[in-house]
Structure formats: structure tokens, C-alpha cells
Amino acid sequence: MRPSRPAPSDSPAQAKESEPIMRERIRFGVTAAALAGVMLAASACGGTTRGDDGGSGAGSGGSTAEADPDAEIPEGLAISFLPKQLNNPYFTVADAGGKEAVEELGGEFKEVGPSEATASSQVSYINTLSQQGSDVIVLAANDPNAVCGALNQARQAGSVVVTFDSDTAPDCRDLFVNQATAKDIARTQVEMIAEQIGGEGEIAFLSATPNATNQNAWLELMEKELAKEEYSGIEVVDTVYGNDDDQKSFNEMQGLLQTHPDLAGVVSPTTVGLAAAARYLSSSDYKGEVALTGLGTPNQMREYVENGTVEEFALWDPANLGYLAAYSGASMSAGRITGEQGQTFEAGRLGEYTVRADGEIVLGPPTVFNKGNIDDYDF
Numbered sequence: 001m002r003p004s005r006p007a008p009s010d011s012p013a014q015a016k017e018s019e020p021i022m023r024e025r026i027r028f029g030v031t032a033a034a035l036a037g038v039m040l041a042a043s044a045c046g047g048t049t050r051g052d053d054g055g056s057g058a059g060s061g062g063s064t065a066e067a068d069p070d071a072e073i074p075e076g077l078a079i080s081f082l083p084k085q086l087n088n089p090y091f092t093v094a095d096a097g098g099k100e101a102v103e104e105l106g107g108e109f110k111e112v113g114p115s116e117a118t119a120s121s122q123v124s125y126i127n128t129l130s131q132q133g134s135d136v137i138v139l140a141a142n143d144p145n146a147v148c149g150a151l152n153q154a155r156q157a158g159s160v161v162v163t164f165d166s167d168t169a170p171d172c173r174d175l176f177v178n179q180a181t182a183k184d185i186a187r188t189q190v191e192m193i194a195e196q197i198g199g200e201g202e203i204a205f206l207s208a209t210p211n212a213t214n215q216n217a218w219l220e221l222m223e224k225e226l227a228k229e230e231y232s233g234i235e236v237v238d239t240v241y242g243n244d245d246d247q248k249s250f251n252e253m254q255g256l257l258q259t260h261p262d263l264a265g266v267v268s269p270t271t272v273g274l275a276a277a278a279r280y281l282s283s284s285d286y287k288g289e290v291a292l293t294g295l296g297t298p299n300q301m302r303e304y305v306e307n308g309t310v311e312e313f314a315l316w317d318p319a320n321l322g323y324l325a326a327y328s329g330a331s332m333s334a335g336r337i338t339g340e341q342g343q344t345f346e347a348g349r350l351g352e353y354t355v356r357a358d359g360e361i362v363l364g365p366p367t368v369f370n371k372g373n374i375d376d377y378d379f
């Protein structure tokens, strides 16, 4: 569904094509903290910034701009997706969902990103998108702080910054589109592993990169959940990092099984880690002996569920996550929302969403996949 377009001269998309000063008219600005970050970043690299006025993003503690829920989303908005890494099927699906939304909105979709999940490589992509005048940058952050200077510079120059999947510190972005609450994601994984090992034994975590905001939040909450009395028979003996690299994750799984002969189960809260770990486990003597669960895509995990290596795992629909992120960014860029808690907006086929505290928008609860339902999903 395309909204009708406003007069071209009022369109952010038009403005972005013009002088930088034009972009200032459409932006909501940054907080003093963000501005300080920009100035620091600018002085550190000797660069210049295009804007100088204040204001605020949602994540940074409130906006000075008024929301106009009836504002048109102008055609031609440049909405750019920057995932943790490109060669990861999870982000391929997520970004495709973003593209679907951008096309519905009559915008210009772009996907750029590094081949390895590192924050340093994301910085140069952020700078380029900002220089190109991207109206909305949708980012899955590889580090909560390392990308902040570049993001605040982009916001200062007029881009709306939406994090999705993996957040930054709240004052570096305008909105965070979360796949589910971190608590729900942690609890689901703990429930699955506890059930699969009969409530007792040693477990280990095979995570993504050591700085990933999302995995670190989930690991912390899983430890907290496991501290409950009902899980007193379970002991976490190790946490290793596969860096969302298939081969490293595979090797780390092998290492865990060799180092901990009494290991009862492994939780891998990353689609890359879980698929690689399942591949190792399925061809090893530990298949059926050591439980493996975590977060995975049904298409990557199907064969391991069918051959009995993995009983159950969880995820959300990454396409919906990307779709919601694009609608969120477009709604903010158009002024329908400013990121204040309680504001609502329509996200196309997903319906209405509400902005929570700290500019967070939550897609919905995770889904658990097993033999009984995995064939109902194709992503």
C-alpha cells in the first residue's frame, strides 16, 4: 500500500538530493550527548559535520519535535540496511523483509555490509551511507559503542538511525527494533535446554562475537534464569565464541566436546553457531548424547531435526523483523513518530506497533521449532 505523496519540495527524499541544509529541515536532531559524540568524532578525524542544531533522538531521552501521526510517508525515502554481516542467511532473510517494506513505501532500498561481523568494518559503511544522504540507516550493531561516533555523525547530518536485531547504546540511535524481549529469548532457550537434558548436568554456550550486544544480553539473562532454584541441577561450565563464522563455530563446538567430557548440552544463541554446531554434532559420536539447542533458521536446521541431532530450537521471523525496522524508520523520518514512549504507528501487513521506553519496538514472542512444526516454515 503506497501512501499518496506530498508536494515534492516538502519531501525528505527530495531534500536529500539537494543541499545539505535542506536535510536539516527534516531531521529531528540529536541530544547534547550525541552532539558531543559527533564533535569528538569530528575532531578526532578532522572531519566536518553538516548540521549544528540540537534536538533529540528517542533513544537519547526524548524528542523536541511533535509527532504527526497523519504525516505522509513521502515516496523516494532512501532506506539502507547494514547487517552484522552479509554472508549470513539470517540477515539475507531479514534484509529481504526490509526490501519488501521499502518497496511498499515507494522508497529506495539498499543493502551494504561487511563479510565478517566486526564493528570497525561497519563504521566505514555508516560514513558512506551518511555521505550519500541516506534518510534512514537500519543497522544490526556488532558492538554497542564502537559504531556510535559514526552513527551520531550520520544523525547529525540528517539520517534517522534504527538499530534492529542487535542494539547500540541507546543514545547512538533513534529507535531499536527488537525481535522479542531479551528476557523471553533467554527464558525460551533455558527452558529448551533444561528439558532436553532432563534438568541436570553441565552445559556450555557457543555464542557469536564477544561484543555482540544481542548475544551478550541473552547470555547474561540466561545465566540469571539458570540461577533459579528450579535449575539448580544445571551448571554452566564454559562460554566460547564462534564469531558468527561457520568454520570457527564448528571448531569451537568440537573443542567444547573435547574439553568437557561430561557435557550434557550446548546452547548456541546464534543461527550461524547453531547450524555449524549441529553439523559437527551430527557426524560425531556425541550425536544423541549431547543436547544442542539455541536460535536457528528452520531451513538451516531442518536436516538436523530430521536426523535426530537437534530436538527443538527457537527463532522469530527475520523477514518480519526487517519489515518492521523499515516501517519504523520511515515513520520516524516522515514525522509520524518521534520515538517517544507510547507513540503508535502502522507497520503495513504487521499492523500497529507501540514505541516502548528508550525508543524500543518489539516484534513479538519467539517461536519454538521441532519435528512437529518445522515444515510449516520456509526461511
Ligand code: RAM
Pocket (backbone or CB within 6 Å): 084, 088, 090, 091, 140, 165, 166, 208, 212, 214, 244, 269, 270, 271, 272, 295, 296
Ligand atoms: C545470528 C546473528 C544475529 C542473531 C541470530 C539469532 O544470525 O548473530 O544477530 O540475532 O543469529
